[in-house]
Amino acid sequence: MENSTIGKKLFLVGVGPGSSEYLTDIAKNVIRKSKYLIGYKYTLSIVRDLIIPNFHQVYEVTMRDQDQTYNEVYKKMGKDETCTIPFTGDVNFSESEVVDRLLEIFGKDNVELMPGISSIQVAASKAKIPLDKTRVISFHVTEDIGDKKKELVEAIQDKKSVILVPRPWNNNAEKNFMQSEIASYLKNEGIDTSTLKVWVFEFLTTEEERVFRGRLNELEKMNFSPLSVMVIDQVSRKTYLQFE
Ligand SMILES: C[S@@+](CC[C@H](N)C(=O)[O-])C[C@H]1O[C@@H](n2cnc3c(N)ncnc32)[C@H](O)[C@@H]1O
Numbered sequence: 219m220e221n222s223t224i225g226k227k228l229f230l231v232g233v234g235p236g237s238s239e240y241l242t243d244i245a246k247n248v249i250r251k252s253k254y255l256i257g258y259k260y261t262l263s264i265v266r267d268l269i270i271p272n273f274h275q276v277y278e279v280t281m282r283d284q285d286q287t288y289n290e291v292y293k294k295m296g297k298d299e300t301c302t303i304p305f306t307g308d309v310n311f312s313e314s315e316v317v318d319r320l321l322e323i324f325g326k327d328n329v330e331l332m333p334g335i336s337s338i339q340v341a342a343s344k345a346k347i348p349l350d351k352t353r354v355i356s357f358h359v360t361e362d363i364g365d366k367k368k369e370l371v372e373a374i375q376d377k378k379s380v381i382l383v384p385r386p387w388n389n390n391a392e393k394n395f396m397q398s399e400i401a402s403y404l405k406n407e408g409i410d411t412s413t414l415k416v417w418v419f420e421f422l423t424t425e426e427e428r429v430f431r432g433r434l435n436e437l438e439k440m441n442f443s444p445l446s447v448m449v450i451d452q453v454s455r456k457t458y459l460q461f462e
Contacts, residue, residue, distance in 0.1 A: 226297070227298075227329075228324040228330070229248045229330050230302075230305060230329060231245045231303070231304050231332045231334065232245065232306075232332060234264065234423065235306060236421065236423040237423035242334065253275060255276045256277040256303050257276075257279065257305075258279060258281075260445075285319065303320065307337045308335065311336045337383070337422050338381050340422045346453075352380065353373035353381075354380075358383045358384070370382070370400075374452070377454075378452060379451055380452075381447065384397060384446065396442065398440060401434050404434065405438075411434035412435045414450055415432075415433065416436075417431050417449040418440075419449070422445075
């Protein structure tokens with residue numbers, strides 16, 4: 219059941235993939251004005267310079283305990299108080315399992331979403347891959363990924379480029395779908411992984427940013443951070459001169 223208490227306002231704000239240079243002014247303003255801030259450790263670190271010690275009440279959550287904190291803060295909030303939850307990158311990409319729960323707890327009409335710059339957009343820029351010619355897939359979900367794996371195979375067979383976030387799953391090798399598993403899976407599906415061009419971007423926009431560029435089959439024996447984006451580059455470049 220949705221809550222619809224008027225006055226308690228929740229902002230779900232994309233804060234970019236890591237560097238505060240990718241934080242928009244509108245996101246900064248909302249964060250500065252919100253008494254309550256709830257976020258994962260990494261995401262809170264992106265906005266740390268905006269935290270005012272005697273004003274903000276900050277809650278660091280994990281995937282495990284987040285639901286309890288969201289409910290606690292919702293109950294604690296007074297009329298007309300605001301809470302902001304910063305999301306890494308864009309709140310509208312690969313965050314819906316959490317966003318949908320927050321819409322349930324706070325009531326859809328009390329929640330405002332603000333876009334941010336996604337890790338996907340930064341990867342697209344670095345690889346010079348136009349998003350409108352690309353299949354963008356998030357494996358970073360708890361739900362079953364069987365259909366998404368098929369979508370990935372079809373996109374490659376259709377000669378589309380792909381930008382994806384892999385699925386890190388601590389302590390469960392079967393659920394992991396990181397770069398090495400992706401490369402083996404695609405080879406088993408009959409894709410020629412020795413010719414496909416790939417990029418892997420780790421820790422985008424941070425001081426530890428790293429890039430691997432090579433062929434898909436090389437990833438089979440490689441390990442990457444959970445904080446990584448993978449690009450399969452099948453772009454065929456066409457300018458307007460070709461369509462005159
Ligand atoms: C749950 S998804 C959220 C994506 C996020 N909303 C966005 O728009 O970038 C988390 C995944 O995004 C990717 N990601 C987020 N920030 C990143 C960064 N700075 N560098 C590389 N990958 C990143 C990683 O694959 C990470 O595991």
